[in-house]
Amino acid sequence: MLITDRPDWKLRLKIDDCALPEKLKEVKIIRETYNDKGELTNESTYQFFMTKKELISLSSAMLLG
Secondary structure: OEEEEOOOEEEEEEEEEOOOOOOEEEEEEEEEEEOOOOOEEEEEEEEEEEEHHHHHHHHHHHHHO
8 A cells, every 4th residue: 555655765565465464564664765857865764563453553553643
């Protein structure tokens, strides 16, 4: 899912099911920066493993906070 798409940077969110333990989700937040030519200059990935309950708590905190 593309969250922010600007000429100089992008922010993406990717959520996948984990094989084991089955109740976990792999959550990746990917930040990309680009130069004035549109070339990728830097990429940072933040990876978390969370349960559905934790994801709901996180999203609630983001929306209500």
